[in-house]
Amino acid sequence: MGQMTRRALLQSAALGAMTAQQRRQPNIILIIADDLGYADLGCYGNTRIRTPNIDRIAAEGMRFTDCTVSWPACTPSRSSILTGRYPQRNGLYDMIRNQEVNWKFEFNEETYALSPEMTLGMDTREVTIGQAMKSAGYATHLVGKWDSGRAKRFLPVQRGFDSFYGFANTGVDFYTHKRYGVPSLFRNNERIEEEGHLTDLFKREALRIIDENRARPFFLYLAFNAPHIASTFDKKARQVPEKYERMYSTEGAPYNRKVEYPALCTQMDDAIGEVMARLRAHGLDDNTLVVFISDNGGDGAADNGPLRGRKAQLFEGGLRIPLIARWPGRIAAGRVNRGFVTTLDLFPTFLSASGAPPPAAVKLDGFDLMPVLEGRAQTQRRECFYQEKSSKAARVGQWKWVEARYGGGLFDLSRDLGEKTDLSAEKPEVLAMVKGAWTRWRKEMDAADPRGPFRDF
Numbered sequence: 412m413g414q415m416t417r418r419a420l421l422q423s424a425a426l427g428a429m430t431a432q433q434r435r436q437p438n439i440i441l442i443i444a445d446d447l448g449y450a451d452l453g454c455y456g457n458t459r460i461r462t463p464n465i466d467r468i469a470a471e472g473m474r475f476t477d478c479t480v481s482w483p484a485c486t487p488s489r490s491s492i493l494t495g496r497y498p499q500r501n502g503l504y505d506m507i508r509n510q511e512v513n514w515k516f517e518f519n520e521e522t523y524a525l526s527p528e529m530t531l532g533m534d535t536r537e538v539t540i541g542q543a544m545k546s547a548g549y550a551t552h553l554v555g556k557w558d559s560g561r562a563k564r565f566l567p568v569q570r571g572f573d574s575f576y577g578f579a580n581t582g583v584d585f586y587t588h589k590r591y592g593v594p595s596l597f598r599n600n601e602r603i604e605e606e607g608h609l610t611d612l613f614k615r616e617a618l619r620i621i622d623e624n625r626a627r628p629f630f631l632y633l634a635f636n637a638p639h640i641a642s643t644f645d646k647k648a649r650q651v652p653e654k655y656e657r658m659y660s661t662e663g664a665p666y667n668r669k670v671e672y673p674a675l676c677t678q679m680d681d682a683i684g685e686v687m688a689r690l691r692a693h694g695l696d697d698n699t700l701v702v703f704i705s706d707n708g709g710d711g712a713a714d715n716g717p718l719r720g721r722k723a724q725l726f727e728g729g730l731r732i733p734l735i736a737r738w739p740g741r742i743a744a745g746r747v748n749r750g751f752v753t754t755l756d757l758f759p760t761f762l763s764a765s766g767a768p769p770p771a772a773v774k775l776d777g778f779d780l781m782p783v784l785e786g787r788a789q790t791q792r793r794e795c796f797y798q799e800k801s802s803k804a805a806r807v808g809q810w811k812w813v814e815a816r817y818g819g820g821l822f823d824l825s826r827d828l829g830e831k832t833d834l835s836a837e838k839p840e841v842l843a844m845v846k847g848a849w850t851r852w853r854k855e856m857d858a859a860d861p862r863g864p865f866r867d868f
């Protein structure tokens with residue numbers, strides 16, 4: 412056989428394989444809960460909150476015990492999921508949140524228009540996971556909480572998503588869909604008003620998207636704002652349907668956060684159960700990668716289990732979250748993985764699962780988890796670095812260093828998951844190694860501004 416013929420045959424075989432692979436491109440659904448604690452799911456040991464549908468996803472897939480987010484609260488955590496980059500690299504390294512809400516300032520359209528929530532947003536030169544999936548031929552849809560900029564230029568349909576249904580700021584009232592007085596529910600670029608609890612509305616939209624896209628590969632970013640406390644001044648206003656409240660209220664007890672929180676979790680779990688049922692009904696569930704995470708650790712009524720600290724802190728209670736992935740045939744059922752991974756790893760994992768090319772000249776901060784999910788390899792991640800204002804933390808292997816206004820120290824997570832015993836004095840060489848790694852990372856982040864592929868000097 413001549414060289415040319417052989418090469419032509421190989422090329423033809425490769426093209427054939429690629430076409431077959433493309434035909435089998437999986438659907439990908441990323442489900443994000445808001446402020447769900449590390450131990451709030453049955454599959455993570457909770458015995459009070461009923462989450463049978465999420466537990467079933469874990470039973471049919473892989474559950475991780477050592478996954479952290481990149482930032483301990485909403486906006487930057489989500490920006491790094493959307494870009495696959497550290498918040499400090501993509502430029503969205505603090506909350507997009509008006510300080511006025513702290514002293515109960517109620518906005519109108521005019522005052523809101525002048526507020527940081529209308530002027531801040533993710534750098535529009537960043538490449539989102541929506542854009543990346545679109546480049547691989549996916550239909551891309553975003554339902555729920557965007558939290559990466561509320562002005563039109565920042566909204567999902569300008570940022571790689573075919574459609575958007577939800578809200579763009581960091582929190583709203585579940586029933587009025589207002590953010591401190593301002594109507595905040597969108598369909599695509601238009602604000603809309605309709606009746607209903609947001610968890611139900613997001614479920615309705617997710618089911619519609621599955622129905623409408625059942626014949627083509629789709630990427631659905633489904634970001635509930637449950638079980639986050641509602642962004643409303645009326646703290647007595649009911650924020651969950653009575654049906655769910657009744658599951659947790661004790662006889663005669665008033666409606667309160669201790670009832671609202673688990674009720675919001677179970678309502679979300681029911682919605683997720685319907686999403687999974689719809690995938691099955693269309694025969695899609697075997698070829699759909701479903702990933703479930705929380706955007707940061709739990710707060711208030713949440714349960715972070717053995718972890719120290721809470722949302723907004725750099726102890727594990729603020730950073731470590733449930734991560735569950737299900738893809739029958741590719742991920743074996745009932746696996747528990749104890750390797751260190753982060754939500755920065757989702758972007759490259761979705762590229763790998765879909766065959767999407769990495770965005771050109773963009774530095775990603777994560778690893779492809781497909782070999783881990785398929786049980787072919789251990790996690791590649793050894794380190795991760797964190798900064799929230801003046802609070803700093805680093806993870807290198809089993810070692811965790813925290814230096815924050817609320818406490819700190821050097822901890823050995825392999826023996827001390829609760830970050831109770833400060834080993835700084837006992838192990839100065841380890842402390843120097845971990846702090847040195849953090850300082851190198853900080854210099855790299857500083858050098859990345861202007862960022863990534865956009866620098867022109």
Ligand SMILES: [Ca+2]
Pocket residue numbers: 445446484485639706707
């Ligand atoms: Ca959150």
